[in-house]
Amino acid sequence: MSEHEAESVVSEDLVADESAAEEDGPLVLDVDAMPGGAKAAIEAILMVTDDPVTSMALATALEIPVPAVETHLQTLIADYGDRGFTLREVAGGWRIYSRPEYAAAVERFILEGATAKLTQASLETLAVIAYRQPISRGRVGAVRGVNVDGVVRTLLTRGLIEEVGSEPESGAILYGTTDYFLERLGLRDLSELPALAPYLPEVDILDELAETGRA
Missing domain, CATH: 1.10.10.10 (Winged helix-like DNA-binding domain superfamily/Winged helix DNA-binding domain)
Incomplete structure (x- = not known):
């Protein structure tokens, strides 16, 4: 096989790989097309994480600028208002927590669950x-x-x-x-x-x- 033929085969393989990727789905995440947009996507991520998530990690996952992420985070804090949970920045990242005002209710629920009678x-x-x-x-x-x-x-x-x-x-x-x-x-x-x-x-x-x- 000549050098020209080898280059042609490699080129065809690259085209085939790109075509397969396009058939599998878009390479770029379009958060604006999601219900609620980027703000709701950020909230969804924070709901399933056990550890604080940095603004950079959120920006990377959603492919949006860090300033946009920080704006959405502040909006979420305001949206929660007097809900039983809030969004807090701890250890360099963000996480959803129950509000301190409801600590007594949460503590009672946990303790009662732990001391409930065995079947x-x-x-x-x-x-x-x-x-x-x-x-x-x-x-x-x-x-x-x-x-x-x-x-x-x-x-x-x-x-x-x-x-x-x-x-x-x-x-x-x-x-x-x-x-x-x-x-x-x-x-x-x-x-x-x-x-x-x-x-x-x-x-x-x-x-x-x-x-x-x-x-």
Whole structure:
């Protein structure tokens, strides 16, 4: 292949790539065509971020000048007025926060959610983990006879259980209770848990059930 032919092939490939890009969609983001324009686009980004976002990052993402971003940010602050949230500049970036005036309401909501009573399913799962730890999620489900994935996530979120290792054979995560669990029950250690023998099958039966569930 001659040098001229090679250049021709490269040129055709570039044209093909550009044509494909045009078919996939526009290369330039047109925020003005969006409902609410750039201001609404900035607000949408701020609603989904966990960390403060700089004006430069917003400008780069939306392909608009930094001064325009800062103007929109100030407009958003004014738009929120006496709403329950506001826009604040912290750590060099911008983020949406609840207003300090409503801190008491937010605090009460969070605390009540954290101390809400556990469901019967959660209590039963927690009991199995407490008395049979360390234990895998599959073995807990085998003992209870139901899927416990959601319940285990709830107990993890509440800080009542934690991951304590994994089974050497299967690699399954093992769970155990936390110090917070002991604190909530007023126990110094697990040895103070009440005897469970009168209420559960014998240990060998529990193991048999767990092994059956894993088969």
